[in-house]
Amino acid sequence: MQNFVDGFRSSVASAAPEEGRQAGDNLLGTLARYPSLAMAFLTFNKHLLSGSALTVRQRELLVLRVAHIRRCDYEWAQHVVLAERAGLTADEISRVTAGPDAPEWTPVERALVASVDELLTDGAIADDTWKVLADDFDEQKMMDVVFTVGCYSMLAMSLRSFGIQPEEGLIPFLPTPR
Template identity: 55%
Template sequence: MARITPLPQSDWSAEMAEFIVGFRSAARGGVLDESRPAGANLLGTMARYPGLSKAFLAFNGHVLNGSTLSRRDRELLVLRVAAVRQCDYEWAQHTLLAREAGFTDEEIARIAEGSESSGWPERDTALLKSVDELLGGGKITAPTWRVLAGEFDERQLMDLVFTVGTYAMLAMALRSFEIEPEDELVPHLPVR
């Protein structure tokens, strides 16, 4: 059971409801897809604190839509954060997005294994390592940075660091508030 009970959508202020609809639409590239899980548990929890929610979700909107990273690169980073932080909600939500970005189920499972899993090209290995290094030591090491700097421009490198940081923070909130994935979010984090 969640430590902070999600506010039912019927109890959201009109301003919060309008903001969430705009965020969800922007997160889906301007199209609000009602057939896709809406994240009611997370958004309902966030609706309890509109000021914080609007500020965080506006920034998160950049990470999802305004980032210079490709969708594929972003989802590789986010899923690795979810695996390292053992965040089922984030894993479930972003498994769906990773599939949309072209990942196979086998590749998604290997993301949980990390950069030591065989078969990753050097670029993806460096992305996976960057997550582990940022979460473990707070900095991308020089060898990993060299590989990344050969593949990404300055803005992409900045987006990479802020993507990892944003989703690490979100994972902490999801786990601390004990927000459970909705029933329709089937993928669960592989047991380690």
């Protein structure tokens, strides 16, 4: 199992090197208690982190919105680090919490943020939102939107249910109390 986890870390890091990224030891240590599940999940998650048709910026908007809605501090903190490395400003990261109605979003960014809300509330992207995304995204990107939201929603539920605490290096990136 340790070789698999090490391979996951190195393949994701080599696809998108991120100096200073937190290793996620608390999460990976918990997953390692169930090796067959961990290997299946990490294989899928590796696609979302390094093989997705979405840009890193697009992915991070989705994940941050999921973390906010699911109230998952660990996921929020980890992905604030990744969002900053993808070029999102502090204002844009903060704006994720305001949702799709924040006036500063581009039409596609607004649709991405709205897609999270719709998927988590209704289980489907609304027709109007789908049309905005489909005007710019091909079929694979559209699929990656749905699977990214689904995966990170499931991960948020897991992190919270298992009581996984953020590593010390993530503490400065935790959300402010609601």
